[in-house]
Amino acid sequence: MRSEVIMPQMGESVAEGTVTKWLKKLGDKVERDEPLFEISTDKVDAEIPSPVAGYLAEILVGEGVTVEINTKVAVVTSEPPGKSAAGPATQVSGSVSTAPAQTPAGMVASVASSAPAIGSTAASLPAPDRPRSELTAEELRRLRSSPLVRKIAEAHQVDLRQLSGTGLSGRVTKKDILEYVEKREVGPVGAESGPAAAPVVAAPVVAPVPAAGAEARGVKAAVSFDVPPQFLAVAGPRDSVVPMSNMRRKISEHMSWSKRISAHVNSFLEIDMTRIVRLREQRKDAFLAQTGEKLSFMPFIMQATVSALRAYPDCNASVVGDDIVYHKDIHLGVAVALDWGLIVPVVKHAGEKNLLGLTRGLNDLATRARNKKLSPDEVNGGTFTITNPGSFGSLTGTPIVSQPQVAILGVGAINKRPWVIEGPDGDSIAIRHILMLSLSYDHRLVDGATGARFLNHVRDFLEDYADSNLE
Amino acid sequence: MTEAHVRDLGLVEYADGLLMQERLVALRQAGLIPDQLLLLEHSHVFTLGRRASPSHVLAGESLRRDWGIQLHESVRGGDVTYHGPGQLVLYLVLQLLPARQDVIGYVRDLEAVMIDLLADFDIRAGRLEGLSGAWVGSNKIGAIGVRMSRWVTSHGIGLNVNTDLRYFNLIVPCGIRDHGVTSLKRELGREVPLEEVKSRLVAHTARHFGLEPVEKPIARGSIQVIVYRRDPALELLCLRRVPERGGFWQPVTGLIEAGESPLDAARREVLEETGLEGDLLDLDFVHTFMLDPAVFAAPRFEVPSFITEHSYALEATARAEVRLEEGAHDALEWLPPEQALERQKWEGNRLGIERLQRRLNPFRESSP
Numbered sequence: 001m002r003s004e005v006i007m008p009q010m011g012e013s014v015a016e017g018t019v020t021k022w023l024k025k026l027g028d029k030v031e032r033d034e035p036l037f038e039i040s041t042d043k044v045d046a047e048i049p050s051p052v053a054g055y056l057a058e059i060l061v062g063e064g065v066t067v068e069i070n071t072k073v074a075v076v077t078s079e080p081p082g083k084s085a086a087g088p089a090t091q092v093s094g095s096v097s098t099a100p101a102q103t104p105a106g107m108v109a110s111v112a113s114s115a116p117a118i119g120s121t122a123a124s125l126p127a128p129d130r131p132r133s134e135l136t137a138e139e140l141r142r143l144r145s146s147p148l149v150r151k152i153a154e155a156h157q158v159d160l161r162q163l164s165g166t167g168l169s170g171r172v173t174k175k176d177i178l179e180y181v182e183k184r185e186v187g188p189v190g191a192e193s194g195p196a197a198a199p200v201v202a203a204p205v206v207a208p209v210p211a212a213g214a215e216a217r218g219v220k221a222a223v224s225f226d227v228p229p230q231f232l233a234v235a236g237p238r239d240s241v242v243p244m245s246n247m248r249r250k251i252s253e254h255m256s257w258s259k260r261i262s263a264h265v266n267s268f269l270e271i272d273m274t275r276i277v278r279l280r281e282q283r284k285d286a287f288l289a290q291t292g293e294k295l296s297f298m299p300f301i302m303q304a305t306v307s308a309l310r311a312y313p314d315c316n317a318s319v320v321g322d323d324i325v326y327h328k329d330i331h332l333g334v335a336v337a338l339d340w341g342l343i344v345p346v347v348k349h350a351g352e353k354n355l356l357g358l359t360r361g362l363n364d365l366a367t368r369a370r371n372k373k374l375s376p377d378e379v380n381g382g383t384f385t386i387t388n389p390g391s392f393g394s395l396t397g398t399p400i401v402s403q404p405q406v407a408i409l410g411v412g413a414i415n416k417r418p419w420v421i422e423g424p425d426g427d428s429i430a431i432r433h434i435l436m437l438s439l440s441y442d443h444r445l446v447d448g449a450t451g452a453r454f455l456n457h458v459r460d461f462l463e464d465y466a467d468s469n470l471e
Numbered sequence: 472m473t474e475a476h477v478r479d480l481g482l483v484e485y486a487d488g489l490l491m492q493e494r495l496v497a498l499r500q501a502g503l504i505p506d507q508l509l510l511l512e513h514s515h516v517f518t519l520g521r522r523a524s525p526s527h528v529l530a531g532e533s534l535r536r537d538w539g540i541q542l543h544e545s546v547r548g549g550d551v552t553y554h555g556p557g558q559l560v561l562y563l564v565l566q567l568l569p570a571r572q573d574v575i576g577y578v579r580d581l582e583a584v585m586i587d588l589l590a591d592f593d594i595r596a597g598r599l600e601g602l603s604g605a606w607v608g609s610n611k612i613g614a615i616g617v618r619m620s621r622w623v624t625s626h627g628i629g630l631n632v633n634t635d636l637r638y639f640n641l642i643v644p645c646g647i648r649d650h651g652v653t654s655l656k657r658e659l660g661r662e663v664p665l666e667e668v669k670s671r672l673v674a675h676t677a678r679h680f681g682l683e684p685v686e687k688p689i690a691r692g693s694i695q696v697i698v699y700r701r702d703p704a705l706e707l708l709c710l711r712r713v714p715e716r717g718g719f720w721q722p723v724t725g726l727i728e729a730g731e732s733p734l735d736a737a738r739r740e741v742l743e744e745t746g747l748e749g750d751l752l753d754l755d756f757v758h759t760f761m762l763d764p765a766v767f768a769a770p771r772f773e774v775p776s777f778i779t780e781h782s783y784a785l786e787a788t789a790r791a792e793v794r795l796e797e798g799a800h801d802a803l804e805w806l807p808p809e810q811a812l813e814r815q816k817w818e819g820n821r822l823g824i825e826r827l828q829r830r831l832n833p834f835r836e837s838s839p
Contacts, residue, residue, distance in 0.1 A: 040520070
């Protein structure tokens with residue numbers, strides 16, 4: 001006795017359903033009304049019971065497949081499969097899908113592939129001008145790339161068909177497209193970062209002006225404004241000409257553009273870091289033992305910076321034409337010097353991290369920066385930057401604002417100095433740990449008063465550091 | 472009009488929520504209980520429907536762990552969503568009569584309940600074409616996820632009252648990237664006491680589904696006390712129940728007797744089960760779960776029975792001698808936290824231990 005199990009109609013206007021899970025395997029016994037499989041419509045998952053008792057002999061529709069209502073999904077027989085005249089149990093694989101949506105398995109397949117450089121002997125994609133109906137199944141599979149890859153392609157205006165992929169059947173993987181984009185040197189695209197681009201935030205970070213120029217000119221000259229020839233060097237016979245590395249080219253372009261875009265002003269302030277120095281001395285061993293993280297001075301400065309940015313939101317903003325874009329979240333870039341250049345990884349949502357969170361975030365990014373293991377997401381989307389000329393012993397520096405931000409904090413070296421302490425009975429001299437802070441900022445938006453007050457706020461936070469900030 | 476039991480459960484851990492609904496659906500299918508309306512809140516958790524794409528959870532494991540956000544698979548329809556304190560969850564276990572056996576119709580009814588409720592607060596909410604839930608403009612204020620089992624419903628709605636919406640930044644809610652989320656607090660510019668919303672939610676639900684609500688207060692309270700010592704490494708006391716009482720490992724636990732406060736009960740149980748005394752630390756973790764009707768059955772226990780458990784901790788001196796209670800436990804071990812966690816049978820005990828760990832560690836990370 002064969003009984004057909006069909007996709008039920010779960011409502012008057014419901015036309016189809018998706019099988020999400022088979023609760024029984026082929027050959028399993030099932031009672032009448034016992035849950036046999038699960039289906040899903042938009043927001044409702046339903047358990048569907050078996051109409052009869054018997055054995056699950058055939059599964060006709062696999063998990064993840066959507067079919068019209070009343071479609072046969074399974075067969076339940078009164079005899080165990082193998083004994084009936086119809087032959088052994090059969091199962092059709094779930095690959096014939098009418099659902100346009102991606103399945104989790106599909107996404108994983110295209111992202112997980114390992115990839116050598118693009119441009120190798122991977123099969124090229126079918127010519128874009130042939131109608132889809134003429135493409136073979138193989139070619140169709142290759143054209144399909146994951147939604148994530150398509151999204152990245154869209155954001156960077158890349159025609160996926162121009163790329164060879166190193167993924168399954170020549171698919172373009174996430175690594176492929178990111179490498180392609182890197183090589184093409186499109187400027188930082190602010191909107192592409194992950195959690196920072198969430199819908200709750202008011203406005204996405206706007207891409208800076210140089211990006212348009214960079215795209216237009218292709219891969220050639222390093223700096224996109226023309227240097228008048230009388231200011232250009234001419235290579236002589238004893239000179240060597242070395243093309244810039246990608247990183248160097250990007251830095252060169254960014255720095256020169258930034259000076260042209262922003263009206264740079266600097267404010268300086270000395271602060272007494274003695275309290276922080278002592279606190280760190282007391283706590284650093286316990287901190288390392290409890291958390292596995294080394295506690296440096298930077299997380300304290302980051303905390304102070306976050307507090308100051310909250311008080312002076314002009315410093316956590318961007319200028320676009322005549323508009324000011326205020327960023328609700330604080331993403332702190334911290335410059336890391338590398339043997340081969342400089343990179344600025346971003347600690348995202350720094351405003352919502354405590355001391356341990358900032359330390360972990362910073363240490364992790366710095367380590368991975370040195371091992372070249374940062375992803376583009378992690379060097380984009382910053383709203384403020386901190387740089388550390390003091391790590392080389394410099395008293396201070398005059399850093400260049402990182403576009404499209406409007407301010408950057410330069411942290412000098414901490415030096416022991418004789419310092420005047422004002423007491424109730426008069427002044428005395430003590431040896432204190434003194435740090436020079438320098439804030440470079442864009443006077444289009446940030447005025448001198450704001451810049452100075454920002455630094456004052458940082459100083460007050462650090463000099464009167466509350467122990468509760470350690471939590 | 473059919474009778475519906477309304478249960479205000481407070482904090483319910485997600486796993487306990489799944490379990491209780493499974494049991495209630497079975498009881499409802501068997502006709503042993505009437506329709507149920509459960510009002511509750513969950514601890515921070517991202518839940519995934521069967522068809523949810525894992526890429527819609529943007530926060531990685533270490534981030535979730537640091538911020539105390541659980542990740543759970545669920546059996547309700549829909550993609551990924553977030554539940555947490557401040558979000559009022561209503562689970563409906565209803566036997567749908569033939570006239571109402573329509574999944575789309577049911578979802579529309581749940582939307583109507585939320586829209587009418589929000590109107591009471593002067594918030595104009597509506598539907599969005601092609602998307603479920605209650606929307607204010609293009610921001611979702613209430614989400615829907617439903618499960619049907621032979622036309623008995625479970626799961627239901629999650630309404631953002633005072634929810635910390637920043638948690639939604641870590642997921643792509645319901646797989647929808649282009650819209651945002653909002654809450655009553657955000658729309659009104661003030662916190663709204665959950666009690667105000669609960670009674671109205673029950674009233675609108677009753678009206679839409681033709682139910683007569685009967686309040687069922689929680690039957691019993693219980694306590695757990697996690698006894699620990701620092702030797703100097705942290706060790707937790709684990710007690711093994713005698714075989715007749717289950718044979719599983721647990722901290723000190725017990726029911727609250729009539730006339731006792733939770734703290735009184737905690738002190739009494741610790742003394743009875745270990746012989747120890749001392750100042751108890753309130754772990755600030757009170758949650759409700761349902762007793763397994765197979766184990767705790769009628770007539771001794773009302774079916775279904777819900778228990779609200781209060782959690783405490785007690786520091787024992789390194790040399791303290793533990794005296795077991797005969798007939799209750801037959802073995803004890805002092806274990807480091809990871810092993811103690813593995814030994815626990817119940818989620819509530821595990822979560823209590825995790826809470827204690829976080830309290831004791833001064834360098835714990837904070838929430839987003």
